[in-house]
Amino acid sequence: MNKPVWITGVGVTAPTGLSRDEHWKATLEGRSGIAPLTRFDTSGYPSTLAGQITGFDPAAHIPKRLLPQTDISTRLALTAAAEAIENARLRPEDTTDYDMGVVTSNATGGFDFTHREFRKLWHQGPRSVSVYESFAWFYAVNTGQISIRNGMRGPGNALVAEQAGGLDALGHARRTVRKGTPIVVTGGVDSALDPWGYASHISSGRISRTTDPARAYLPFSADAEGHVPGEGGALFLVEAEESARARGVVPLAEIAGYASGFDPEPGSGRPPALRRLIEAAVADAGLRPADVDVVFANAAAVPEDDVAEARAIREVFGPGGVPVTAPKALVGRLGSGGGPLDVATAVSAFGADTIPPTGTDIEVPEEYGIDLVGARPRTARLGTALVLARGIRGFTSALLLRNPPLH
Amino acid sequence: MPKMSLTDLRRILVENAGEVEGTQLDESLLDVGFEEIGYDSLALMESAAAITDEYGVEVPDETLADLRTPRQFLEFVNSAPVVS
Structure with a gap:
């Protein structure tokens, strides 16, 4: 029996805000977090923009003992985790330690921390x-630090699947709850906007070279020419229905469906995995495509990927058959944080009966056949939301959220 | 080389491993275990390199495990041969 698994807490650190509510407000207003990267001198780099988190004071959120041992990505993850735990009104110190697990995703590790240590290595010696x-660089470090800080000694996992990994973490958290751990902190956060990290983003060949922040990341546009890298993400408290009921906590959303897969080898002639995974996630929730009320697109803004994503959505839902939105155009692509931030946005959308905007009016080529929600939000009763994520080199995941009926 | 005082040890720990909130490393903690004070073995390893730079004394990783309190730590550093 597949028991319902609920999201009962949300925490956000994003270029649009340092809490779920700040982020939602900025998203509705179409306020972009994309701007010239100020953390170092970008002259000499072919791109100059980023979705940068500003105004984050680590010392206000992180114990001083953790400051010397954490990369910015881990500081952001700990901060988002604290918000999610508080939002869910969980008191970890009063909860059995082995009843709480942690499953996070990360794609780029502790780039900024490591870049500084490399500098010390070459300039001052080993x-x-x-x-x-030894651990600040590591993909699993956020799981470890969240676990230690909150005394969560249940199952701990880290998933690495580029942009798709954040949804995989939520999918695995659901599995972990169903296997008997009542409470799991899950999600993903990435940050790699130091001189080395930014160079590695650019090496993907998918980063926009446009210098105008309003024109640099235009998913599904005929003018799409790549994306902007951003930092941040979201973390959640995911919980068994009976655990949440026992604590008197209402669900914010149900993780109703999930599917993950990988694209076929290039040149195989077989289609990408996305369509199959959309259908699998919808079926996993016991629903039909017509039951999906909004799609949060992967929105690569790389023309061949936009064409492929639009085709998969069009084939499953029919031309213009479902509203599609891409609020990540306001923050850039966040690696493992991208899917979770979309999930956090969808949870807020459920509460507000509002589809958040892509943030700018985009002229979508007719042949894409998708109904993209442009500059302004759209009022709609939302019973479900489908979040899509495609990582470079083929990682693909789809997560279906259900808006819980009022309790 | 100068002798290392408790104040020096406190400064080096705070600079390298961070401050333990709500705890001031003073005389009353001289014989309290580092773990109990809030510094684990990694915190001491992180500080050892700075101690070598400042006092010319090597604190090998395997010795660190035996230096359980600030008093034992100071006694080791202040009696060890200066190597650089």
Whole structure:
């Protein structure tokens, strides 16, 4: 029996805001977090923009003992986790430690921390390299630090699947709850906007070279020419229905369907995995495509990927058959944080009966056949939301959220 | 080389491993275990490199495990041979 698994808490750190509510407000207003990257001198780089989190004071959120041992990505993850735990009114210190697990995704590790330690290695010698580099760089570090900080000693996992990994974390959290751990902190956060991290983003060949922040990331546009990298993401408290009921907590959303897969080898002639995974996630929720009320698109803004995504959506839902939105155009692509931030936005959308906007009016080529929600939000009763994520080199995941009936 | 005082140890720990909120490393904690104070073995390893730079004393990783309190730590550093 597949028991319902609920999201009972949400925490956000994004270029649009340092809480779920700040992020939602900025998204509705179409306020973009994309701007010239100010963390270092980008002259000499072919791109100059990023979805940067500004105004984040780590010392206000993180114990001082953790500051010397954490990359910015981990500080953001700990901050979002704290918000999710508080939002769900969970008191970890009063909860059995083995009843709480942690499943996070991460795609780029601790780039900024590592870049500084490499500088010390070459300039001051190996003895000057921090012992904390041993784990601060590592994809699993957010799971570990969240687990230690909150005394969560249940199952701990880390998933790495580029942009798709954040949805995989939520899918695995659901599995973990169904296997008997009542409470799981899950989601994903990435940040790699230091000189080395930014260079590695650019090496993907998918980063826009446009210098105008309003024109640099235009998913599904005929003018799409790549995306802007951003930082941040979202974390959640995911919980068994009976655990939430026992604590007197109402669900914000149900993780109703999930599917994950991988694209066929290039040149195989077989279609990408996305269509199959949309259908699988919808079926996993016991629904039909007509039951899906909004799609949060992967929105690569790389023309061949936009064409493929539009085709998959069109084939499953029919031309213009479902509203499609891409609020990530306001923050950039966040790696493992991208899917979770879309999930957080969808949870807010459920509460507001509003589809958030892509944030700018985009002229979508007729042949794409998708109904893209442009500059302004759209009022709609939302019973479900489908979140899509495609990572580079083929990682693909789809997650279907259900708006819980009023309790 | 100068002798290392408790104040020096506190400064080096705070600079390298961060401050333990609500705890001031003073005389009353001289014989309290580092773990209990809030510094684990990694915090001491992280500080050891700075101690070598400042006092010319090597604190090998395997020795660190035996230096359980600030008093034991200071006694080791202040009696160890200066190597650089």
